[in-house]
Amino acid sequence: MTTVVLICKECVPGRVKTRLTPALSPVEAARVAAASLDDTIAAVLAMPAERRVLLFDGEHVPAAAASFDVLHQVWGDLDERLAAMFDTVEGPTLLVGMDTPQLTRAHVAPVFVRGTDGQEGADHDAWFGPAADGGFWGLWLREPRGDLVRGVPMSRDDTGAVQLDRLRAAGLHVGLLDELLDVDTIADAEAVAALAPGSRFAAALATVREDDPDAGRDLEEARR
Incomplete structure (x- = not known):
């Protein structure tokens, strides 16, 4: 069965979601990032995975991921970090990131569908989740290989x-x-909060707006 790997970093002010500043302070951005991570952890926990892994950059693992195995990211550019992970894990593996708190089990349902060979992946060798900004939010490989990413x-x-x-x-x-x-x-934050109004992420963003009037004004300007 598929292993799900969530790549993330510890939500320390000044190290996460730096592009949300100056509209948000570094502390507020970290709070919003932590909520996004918790939403994504919940989504991964809902997936019918055999194993769940946190590909982690940091010291303090989020409490919500206590049941995950922890694999620390190697030093290097993102492609090297992902490649090292795909070289380490065994069996079908799904990679997801922490930047899509609207992610649900339904978004990755095809990955867990058994094909004519009885294996997950619905007779595909890979599943690719494109991101609206031109990147990607998810990647499933039936046979994980680092050279496919490096x-x-x-x-x-x-x-x-x-x-x-x-x-x-x-x-x-x-x-x-x-x-x-x-x-x-x-x-992006405003748009995603609207897509997932009941999420921890949306609640955290709303709280920031209530607690910091200046952040609220900046968010309104970004929305126009």
Whole structure:
């Protein structure tokens, strides 16, 4: 069965969601990021996975992920960190990030569908979850291999296209998951909160607006 890996970092002010500043203070951005992470952990816990892994950058593992195995990120660029993980795990593996708190079990349902061979993945070798900013929020590999990710330029508007081309060039039969919006900017945060109004993330963002009038004004300006 599939292992689900959640890549994340400890939500320390000044280290997470820095693009939410100056509209939010570093402390407020970290609070919102922590809520996003908790939402994503809850989504992963709802998935019918055999194993759940936190690919973690930090010292203090979130309490909500107490049942996860912890694999610390190696040093290097994001592609190297992801590649090292895919070289370490065994068996079908789904990678998701912490920037899509609207993620639900339904978004990754095809990954867990058994195909004609009786294996998960619905007769695909890979499933790819594109992000609206040109990156990707999810990647499932039936046979995890670091070389399928290593060297892909990350954090660019063509990252997803390059990664998808890499998978197809390797001869993999790739299925596409729904496109999701990553939370990078204040405008993204507002949009995602509207998509998931009952989420911890939406509640944290609303609390920030109530506690800090200046943040609220900046959010209103970003919305226009």
